[in-house]
Each structure stands twice: as C-alpha cells, then as structure tokens.
Amino acid sequence: MEITFVGRKDSRLSRYINAVNSKWGGKFKVKFVKSYNEALKSAAKYTKVYLTRFGEPIQNKRSTLKTYKNILLIVTPHNETSKMHEMSSFNISVSSQPHCSAAAVAIFLHEFYDGRELAMHFENAKLKVVPGARGISIKPQKTSRTKQTQVDTI
Numbered sequence: 001m002e003i004t005f006v007g008r009k010d011s012r013l014s015r016y017i018n019a020v021n022s023k024w025g026g027k028f029k030v031k032f033v034k035s036y037n038e039a040l041k042s043a044a045k046y047t048k049v050y051l052t053r054f055g056e057p058i059q060n061k062r063s064t065l066k067t068y069k070n071i072l073l074i075v076t077p078h079n080e081t082s083k084m085h086e087m088s089s090f091n092i093s094v095s096s097q098p099h100c101s102a103a104a105v106a107i108f109l110h111e112f113y114d115g116r117e118l119a120m121h122f123e124n125a126k127l128k129v130v131p132g133a134r135g136i137s138i139k140p141q142k143t144s145r146t147k148q149t150q151v152d153t154i
C-alpha cells in the first residue's frame with residue numbers, strides 16, 4: 001500500500017511509517033508529490049474514490065466499489081474543490097457531518113471490508129494487540145501472510 005502526500009517531503013513521516021511497518025507489519029510506502037494533479041496522473045490504473053461529505057452515501061455504493069481491484073482513496077485536509085470531484089471516479093460521502101481525513105479512511109475501510117478489518121493482521125507483524133475489556137495487552141506475533149485488495153490513499 002502506498003500513501004502519497006501532497007506537499008514537501010517530510011523525512012520524519014517516512015521514518016515513522018517504516019517504524020510502524022517494522023513493529024506492526026504491512027508494506028506501507030510513503031511517496032511525496034508536489035500537486036494533486038501529479039498524484040492522480042501517476043495513478044492511472046486506479047479507480048479514484050474521493051471521500052467527502054458531499055458525495056453519494058457509501059452505503060449506496062459499497063457493492064459497486066468492492067468490484068474494483070485497485071482503489072485510490074483521495075482525502076483532502078481542505079474544503080472540497082470541483083476539480084477533485086471531476087477527477088474522481090466516485091465521490092463518496094462517509095458522513096454528512098464535518099470529519100477529519102483519518103476518520104474518512106477508517107469509515108471507508110470499515111464499510112469496504114464489512115468490519116473484517118478489525119480481525120486482519122498484516123504480514124510480518126512482530127506485535128499483535130490482544131482485545132480485552134480493560135487495559136492494554138500486546139504480545140509478540142508469529143509471522144503470517146494475508147492477501148488483500150490494494151487500497152491506496154493520497
């Protein structure tokens with residue numbers, strides 16, 4: 001999974017993502033580009049899904065979205081622009097209320113995976129959270145491999 005950030009390169013962010021990969025597994029890669037146009041042009045093979053509060057409700061498009069193999073999630077920290085709506089294959093509303101980018105991605109993944117993401121574990125994870133009613137429990141994890149649909153974000 002590639003995470004593309006628009007703006008100037010931040011080496012601290014890259015180091016953080018690499019540390020998360022090392023501890024919790026996964027193959028997340030960080031890419032920095034100068035503009036949304038550059039990011040969208042380089043993702044020609046992806047179905048572009050703009051997560052917003054003004055699109056079609058995710059519940060109405062969930063089945064359709066699941067038919068695509070490579071999905072690029074687009075989230076913006078600013079107000080929507082008509083340009084982003086035009087460049088996207090789908091404009092999906094994850095809430096009719098204001099929300100942050102991280103919440104939009106979390107809601108999308110929860111709907112896309114029908115809640116199964118809560119039980120998923122990334123390959124090569126060294127640690128695993130053990131669910132419990134109280135407290136925090138983390139244990140060492142044996143390496144496992146799972147295959148998932150490619151869902152990237154910008």
